[in-house]
Amino acid sequence: MSVQAITWALDCPAGSVTEKVILLVLANYANEYGISWPSQKTLADQTALGERTVRRVLSDMDIRGVIRRIPRRRGNGSRQSDMILLTAFEGRKPAPPGMLDDDAEPNNSGAFKQPANGDKRPVWPPDNRPLWPHPPATVAALDTSLILKSASHLSEPDPRMACLAVSGPGLDRDAEASSITAFEITRWIEAGCDLTLDILPVIAAKTRDARPAPIRGWSFFTPAILEAKARRQMPLPQTKEIADEHASAPRKAKLHKSTARDSSTAWNAAVEKADRARAAQTDPNA
Numbered sequence: 424m425s426v427q428a429i430t431w432a433l434d435c436p437a438g439s440v441t442e443k444v445i446l447l448v449l450a451n452y453a454n455e456y457g458i459s460w461p462s463q464k465t466l467a468d469q470t471a472l473g474e475r476t477v478r479r480v481l482s483d484m485d486i487r488g489v490i491r492r493i494p495r496r497r498g499n500g501s502r503q504s505d506m507i508l509l510t511a512f513e514g515r516k517p518a519p520p521g522m523l524d525d526d527a528e529p530n531n532s533g534a535f536k537q538p539a540n541g542d543k544r545p546v547w548p549p550d551n552r553p554l555w556p557h558p559p560a561t562v563a564a565l566d567t568s569l570i571l572k573s574a575s576h577l578s579e580p581d582p583r584m585a586c587l588a589v590s591g592p593g594l595d596r597d598a599e600a601s602s603i604t605a606f607e608i609t610r611w612i613e614a615g616c617d618l619t620l621d622i623l624p625v626i627a628a629k630t631r632d633a634r635p636a637p638i639r640g641w642s643f644f645t646p647a648i649l650e651a652k653a654r655r656q657m658p659l660p661q662t663k664e665i666a667d668e669h670a671s672a673p674r675k676a677k678l679h680k681s682t683a684r685d686s687s688t689a690w691n692a693a694v695e696k697a698d699r700a701r702a703a704q705t706d707p708n709a
Contacts, residue, residue, distance in 0.1 A: 427514045428453040435489070435511060442480050444470045449490070449507055456522070457515030462504035481507075493523060582608045582618055586641070589623045593630035595637035607641040611648055621651040 428450035437443040448469050452459040463481075467474045484490045493506040508523060509515065586608060587596070608622070616622055625647045630638060638644075 425451050425453055428457060428509060428512055431509075431512050431514055438483070439480075441470075441472060441476065442484065445472070445477060445480050446484070446489070449509065450512075453509055453512070453515070455516050456518040457509040457512045458518065458522075459507045459509070460504055461507075465504075491523075582612060582622070585618060585623060586626050589627040591627065591630040592633040593638055594626075595639045598637070598639035607645060611645070614649070614652070616648055616652045617655070620655055622648055625651050 429447060432443075432446045432450035435446060437446060445466055448461065448466055449459045452461050461469075463474050463477050466472070466477045466481075470477070481490065481492065485492050489509075489511045491508040491510045493508065495503040495506050497503055506523075508518075587594075590596075611622055612618065622644075625644055629644060629647065
């Protein structure tokens with residue numbers, strides 16, 4: 424969710440560069456509800472600002488309604504980092520009931536006051552409030568490649584646009600735009616023609632030069648494209664040398680095996696002869 428929040432933060436008008444940087448860090452920590460939990464020290468470390476500056480900018484954005492700071496306390500009453508809601512971020516999901524209630528404090532009668540937002544939802548004492556998760560894991564750094572990515576370039580290429588891209592002056596583009604032969608490209612692909620290997624080379628070759636009568640539709644290329652497909656799928660001719668090589672392969676394998684066996688026998692015989700000679704030198708009576 425931080426990607427959408429960062430996109431919003433980039434476009435959100437800010438009063439200063441300091442405010443923009445702090446807003447980007449808050450957006451980087453935001454969950455799907457537009458809520459962040461970074462401490463002021465964390466904000467200061469990641470923005471290279473002083474904590475006093477961070478407090479001043481947060482207070483100013485809170486007053487202007489860009490964010491809303493909600494104090495949090497531990498079970499023993501000590502303060503935690505504020506829960507920061509990106510109020511101006513319209514792309515966030517509605518928070519679950521009770522999640523954004525300010526910490527309740529008892530009044531003189533012993534009852535707990537209503538939340539600061541004025542709604543009538545039940546309020547729990549600090550020790551009984553639901554334990555919402557701490558700051559979610561964030562990315563190590565701002566990855567701008569994920570911001571405002573268009574999905575159009577991730578889809579399969581449009582065959583018609585690819586054909587237009589490689590076509591030259593030999594194609595009448597005005598006539599092609601008004602013709603009804605664009606379905607011919609689909610027929611090529613359904614017939615097993617390859618867009619890169621068969622279709623585009625033919626179109627590029629036949630439209631490379633200007634013609635007295637330019638080509639007005641895709642059906643003109645059909646015979647040449649089908650011929651290119653047939654040539655591509657045609658098996659390679661087998662020469663006599665290749666056929667003889669395949670025929671002699673089993674005989675060569677058998678000869679190689681026999682040669683290896685003979686070599687192994689000769690090696691064993693030589694080793695036995697050397698052992699007998701060594702034994703005779705050691706024991707002449709043997």
